[in-house]
Amino acid sequence: MPNKGTQRVTMKEIARETGFSVNTVSKALRDAPDLSGQTKRMIRDVAKRLGYVANNMASALRSGYSSVLALIVGDISNPFFGILCKEIEQQAARHNYTVIVFNTEEDPEKEDRAVRTALSQNVDGVLLAPSQNGAQAVRLLQAYGKPCVLIGRYFADRAADAVLYDDENGGYLAGKHLLECGCRNLLMINAPHNSSAENRAKGFARAMTEVPGAKSRMLTVESPLGGVPSALRQAYEQETIDGIFAYSDLFAMKAIWTLDEMGVEPGTVRIVGFDDIQSRLSLSMPLTTIGAGKAAFGQALVELLMKRISGDMSDFPVQQVLPTKLVVRKSTRQES
């Protein structure tokens, strides 16, 4: 076992080198207010010279704060979460925090393991995109008094903090846009039961009521997308479709490609997605979508969690809602 992981240079050595006590070294490096500037400077110079790197485990063990957050999502390779992960990591870094990532695959057991591992790592807080059964994970975290903010979803009891998109409005904007494009036979391809899927469907349905003669159906497809092609083929054969609202941009792209493979003339079916991942990926998808700021989202998540960690907040759960807006691209424009 050659690499013991232990730091080479410790405060003890800096103390020996400078003649001060370990305690004084500790204070100097943390910029405590009751030390002379000269002492601080000297100690820091020596620390730098020796290549001192703080041992966060020791500091965490003693202080009770680890400066680590957990990010628990279904699938970090999903571009939406990838973008979000980056924003979160950067916001966390601003607060001198580090981020551990877990994938749950939407599997309650893996989610549970992720939460336990996070607790075991003494994370100061958790950002959780819960699976359908995620309420259990939330209860576990709450039982351990660990601050937790939900990502984009909430549960019926609304007992946990959450940062959300205005899904209902997003769904409404999507439906309204498709109707304004002249579509009358609409299909929503939705994800399975969760709060954001429900609200998007609700807003979409509301838009439908505003135009007489508009017909719409809904199709629910298991993530991860495997079911889109067959479901869409079936729906398309049953009845004509001239507009699709998809739960996410990934669903929408799958739909576009499926229609292409089915030989449907481009421009026949207008499509709207959700998330606007393309604006950040340079993926160049010409897809109309419901945009929702991901930088603001990540920032809101981290800020809320930080407030919970520092404890300067009332104990009532907070659900913060971020606005959504329509972004028009080629997938709903007339093919000329």
Add this chain to the structure above:
Amino acid sequence: MPNKGTQRVTMKEIARETGFSVNTVSKALRDAPDLSGQTKRMIRDVAKRLGYVANNMASALRSGYSSVLALIVGDISNPFFGILCKEIEQQAARHNYTVIVFNTEEDPEKEDRAVRTALSQNVDGVLLAPSQNGAQAVRLLQAYGKPCVLIGRYFADRAADAVLYDDENGGYLAGKHLLECGCRNLLMINAPHNSSAENRAKGFARAMTEVPGAKSRMLTVESPLGGVPSALRQAYEQETIDGIFAYSDLFAMKAIWTLDEMGVEPGTVRIVGFDDIQSRLSLSMPLTTIGAGKAAFGQALVELLMKRISGDMSDFPVQQVLPTKLVVRKSTRQES
């Protein structure tokens, strides 16, 4: 400060509850070989009943092993790294390891900070996708004796472990395929100076030598992709182009969309990318590409790092190369 992050239940309490010493509890929970099965079972039952969660910081402080890895990449929101991150997280979990993520934005300063933070978190090892100046980060890690495996790139001295794709062969396959499609005026859109970009270009150039009359140019574009459109427009105006080999699928998609915006007839220019991100993202990009297994890549990275951590390996640096293959899709097929 209401949440001290400290675990509620400690080994001490389990010891009190069971009548055993703290040490015996520790051994039982770690499944040490020198305890009676009965004792172990009893202790574990009590631990479970009390909801015990191990405190990994304390364990790490004492043992010198944190069971944490650092993953340092340019941009985790890049789908390639998103997919890789997921693979790595899952492989790490198999070894009871946890992954901390850092984004460097290809900025040497951020890269340096990431390495220092990782050291400070006592990670047992680092997986690093180095920036152009990343050799410095590697030296820092080596100076601290911290195991490190490079992701997809290496430096001239080859002094660090690395897992690589067979970039040279990938470039060759791409070039050969375009030539076989009948293209004779080729363009490679490459990323700035790094080992994988160079090797892809080398293989591509080799393919060009095999067909008399084939003409090819190379264009180098700064990541993150911003420059592709203008560079491509300029190149296209200068001279005719009937085939493009792009450094990555992201570059390729940007190129496709740019050509579309330029009003170039679809099918006029055949395009080959690199990475095959679409097979994993369900992104449904009909893009011919050089495929390179990402599951195998993640696994090789983690396995190699684990071997370094456990120390059962010779000290010579290892460069492991994974095969690449051609994946033909619509972007190089004849538009009928």
Add this chain to the structure above:
DNA sequence: CTGTTAGCGCGTTCAT
């Protein structure tokens, strides 16, 4: 098989 002793590196508390 089980208990005792010691200490990982640091922060807190109190004394000076």
Add this chain to the structure above:
DNA sequence: ATGAACGCGCTAACAG
């Protein structure tokens, strides 16, 4: 303004 003593929770090394 600085230092000494103590302990965070756990594991290593030994003793029995």
